[in-house]
Amino acid sequence: MAGGGDLKVLGVWTSPFAIRVRVVLNLKGLPYEYAEEDLGNKSALLVGSNPVHKKVPVLIHGGRAVNESQIIVQYIDEVWPAGAGGRPAVLPSDPYERAMARFWAAFVDDKVGSAWTGMLFKCKNEEERAEAVARAEAALETLEGAFKECSKGKPFFGGDGIGLVDVVLGGYLGWFLVVNRIIGRRLIDPARTPLLAGWEDRFRATEAVKGVVPDDVDKMLVFLQKLRAM
């Protein structure tokens, strides 16, 4: 029987990818040891556990490493499925709904993810940043439609409870606050994407999310400067 006592997460506090794994572990009520990695000086454990990508997050369970955040989330959902003591599921049980969740999760990391790197890390001037912001907003408009489809009137993409698409998109919310500060308006605009704006507030207010999705914009800006200088 898989125990919760030997779980370790290698992460970075601002990483959308590490954040989603930690939220899922919280949702499942699984205790874990968290180790903060320094991207400028990666630990031997990280490099040894993820030799192919050398990236966070890594989940180490019983001494074995699982890599790639969406794969980690599915692994956690399979090892600790819904049931015991009200533990929730992260993916739906119906195969077609699972396919929809995986499709939208892939879309988020593809379209929102690439715009995110463009808005914050890769842009060389304000023009490039604006172009990336436009791409993010376009992706978010598509996700507004996806939210309507997936949630079916319920609070989250996953329905009554947080699911795969929620944690995948939710991982970016800390950085969205930074973008909001830089561009002087909310990226998830309540006028253009009202459903997502409501979702953003609900997601942040969830117990499993508090303390994991960052909200200290000044601290994140310092982190951003260091990263760009690396």
Added chain:
Amino acid sequence: MAEEIKKGLVLLDFWVSPFGQRCRIALAEKGLPYEYSEQELLGTKSELLLRSNPIHKKIPVLIHDGRPVNESLVILNYLEEAFPDAPPLLPADPYARAQARFWAAYSDKVYEVGSRLWKTKGEAQSQARAEMLQVLGNLDGELGEKPFFAGEKFGFVDLALVPFMPWLTPSFERYGGFSVAEVAPRLAAWADRCMERESVAKTLYPGEKVDEFITLLKKKYGIE
């Protein structure tokens, strides 16, 4: 007029697409009958394709009882879960499944990096070459001495990766100036082993045909 929902499986695909071939091999391995629908990609896309995959407008699309599933790896996972009585391609153990999903996703890099080999020149091409050697080395290392990626049985990672082999040989090899047999000998032997399976042999086109197709694409996009 209400459209009658078509029962069963339809695969919207393009003959040489390695992503479509993943799905075709999986369907064959699972013994699942389906209707193959060749799509026009270089000209005007069909209404059915645009309706089924409005977000990406890409193949492959698997339509099951009228409902579309998009993205090849999503389709592969869907086939596993929607047809539990068919022979599984993923292992049962969650850790082994996570490993299989990791390497199946990683295999996308062969196509991504390989495409840069024929689309670019100079510095960009050299970088792609260096990355390709690393990718092939990683895959060769992961395979090791095993007959297939998961061990004795042909499975998920094998079918995710094998469609890229006719793109590697001769095309990517020539554009990149390397040899799979030299840099990843175990992978080369594995590719031959996979071709002994009917599902693979009947689905993949020879490298020469893929090479012709790449030449066609270069002309179409005005790449020298």
